[in-house]
Amino acid sequence: MKIFIYPxxxxxxxxxxxxxxxxxxxxxxxxxxxxxSHKDDFAEISALHYGLSEKLIPECDCILAVxxxxxxxxxxxxxxxxxxxxxxxNCGRLGFMATLEHSELDLLNDFCSGKYTLDKRMxxxxxxxxxxxxxxxxxxxxxxxxxxxxxxxxxxxxVSKNNMLVSSLRAxxxxxxxxTGATAYSLSAGGPIIEPGMDCIEFTQICAHSLFAxxxxxxxxxVIGVEFHTSKxxxxxxxxxxxxxxxxxxxxxxxxxxxxxxVELIDIKGGSFFSSVNRKLMQPLKxxxxxxxx
Numbered sequence: 001m002k003i004f005i006y007p008x009x010x011x012x013x014x015x016x017x018x019x020x021x022x023x024x025x026x027x028x029x030x031x032x033x034x035x036x037s038h039k040d041d042f043a044e045i046s047a048l049h050y051g052l053s054e055k056l057i058p059e060c061d062c063i064l065a066v067x068x069x070x071x072x073x074x075x076x077x078x079x080x081x082x083x084x085x086x087x088x089x090n091c092g093r094l095g096f097m098a099t100l101e102h103s104e105l106d107l108l109n110d111f112c113s114g115k116y117t118l119d120k121r122m123x124x125x126x127x128x129x130x131x132x133x134x135x136x137x138x139x140x141x142x143x144x145x146x147x148x149x150x151x152x153x154x155x156x157x158x159v160s161k162n163n164m165l166v167s168s169l170r171a172x173x174x175x176x177x178x179x180t181g182a183t184a185y186s187l188s189a190g191g192p193i194i195e196p197g198m199d200c201i202e203f204t205q206i207c208a209h210s211l212f213a214x215x216x217x218x219x220x221x222x223v224i225g226v227e228f229h230t231s232k233x234x235x236x237x238x239x240x241x242x243x244x245x246x247x248x249x250x251x252x253x254x255x256x257x258x259x260x261x262x263v264e265l266i267d268i269k270g271g272s273f274f275s276s277v278n279r280k281l282m283q284p285l286k287x288x289x290x291x292x293x294x
Contacts, residue, residue, distance in 0.1 A: 001030045001112060004053070004060040004084075006075050008067030009041060011091040017102045018066045019045065021089060024105060028112035033060055058082045062266065068092030069184070073241045076123075076141040080261040085118055087111065087266035096183055096276055099267045107268045116268045121180045122199055122220065123259040126238065131251040138240040139259050142181030145239045146226060146254065147173035147206070149247065152234035159203065160225040161218060171208040173236075174226065176201060176256045183277070185242070191215040196273055201256065224256040 003025060007018045022032055022045055034042065036050040049056075057063065057078050063086045065075040072088045079086040088098030089105075099119075100107060110116065126144045128136045138144065148155035157174055159167045177186040182194040182202050191204035192215060199220035205213045218224060228236055228250065235247045238254065248254070269275070 001028075001062075002033065002060040003030050003062055003064055004033045004057050005064045005066060006035075006053075006071065006078075007038065007041075008065075008071040008074075008091070009038075011067045011071070013102070014066055014091045015041065017089065017091050017105070018042070020105050021064065021066065021108060022048070024108045025112065028109060030112060053078065057084060060084065062087060064089060065098075066091060069097050070242070072097045073141055073243065076241070076263050077139075079263045080123060080139070080141075085264040085266050087268075097180065097265065099265060099269065104269075111266070111268050116266050117270065119196065119265045119267050119273075121196055121263045121265060122178055123261045123263065124176060124178055124201060125257055125259040126176075126240065127255040127257070128238065128246070128248065129253045129255070131249060136246075138238070138244060138246070139261055140181070140241045141178065141263055142184050142241045143175055143177035143186060144256060145173060145175050145185060145206075145242075146228070146248075147237045147239070148230065149235045149237055152230045152236065154231045155234075155236060156229040158225075158227045161222050163225065166203075166216065166224075167205075169205060169208050169210060169213070171205045171213070173206040175204040175206060176224065177204070178202075181241075186215070192217075193277065199258070201258065220258045222257070226254040226256065 007014050026047055033049045033056045035053045039050045063075055063079055063084050065071045066089045075086055089100045090098035091102055123139055123141050126138045156170050175186045179194040179196045179198045186202055186204045189204045189206050191202055201218045204215040230250055233250055238246045238248055
């Protein structure tokens with residue numbers, strides 16, 4: 001088995017967990033590959049192979065993302081582009097999408113023995129049509145968010161499905177999430193938890209100026225249109241999985257729809273989603289050290 005490891009060394013103890021994971025994988029006969037930028041970080045492991053991520057990942061069987069949910073989201077582009085399953089090893093605090101905790105590294109033996117399942121997760125696209133007629137496409141595993149910019153006092157949004165008006169509202173922004181992203185920003189904004197195996201698009205309003213703001217779950221074949229009006233021609237911000245930021249002008253239009261891309265997450269333990277809901281979302285937040293603060 002050839003495994004590409006993507007460690008987020010900004011996470012506390014990530015290096016030591018990565019070294020332990022490498023030891024277990026190597027004992028099971030796996031070949032391990034990393035981006036050449038980490039060559040000095042793991043010099044003590046002579047068996048590692050280094051190169052450019054874009055060239056190594058197509059030759060590997062899977063990706064091991066060591067970090068937290070943000071690390072998994074950054075790897076999702078590689079996983080979807082090269083059709084490689086991904087295993088998340090949590091080194092952070094929440095790590096909701098990671099199916100393996102750092103205290104469960106011994107389960108990598110089961111992984112190498114083929115004792116795992118693949119959990120297919122849908123993705124969504126945002127197609128932006130600019131005023132000049134040009135277009136740009138973004139793809140997200142979690143969510144696509146449209147927010148009023150800091151210089152924008154008021155933003156009015158119109159949301160339609162298949163060219164039929166669904167909602168006309170004044171709000172700080174809109175969240176369009178996959179079932180995977182339903183437990184992220186959308187949940188914090190009051191959206192429901194959705195089982196990740198479902199095919200749908202969730203729409204949640206952010207601080208809507210209404211007594212009756214509720215989330216809407218659209219079928220996965222929906223094409224959702226978004227137009228907006230801002231005060232003094234201010235801009236709005238489009239974010240993709242919380243990372244990619246793009247500013248939009250008033251006459252720009254956005255379409256949200258299911259992507260042809262997808263990500264397969266490796267599940268070693270089975271039933272990891274509901275276990276994570278109970279362990280990580282139903283329990284009070286524990287105290288944390290200064291190193292663990294965001």
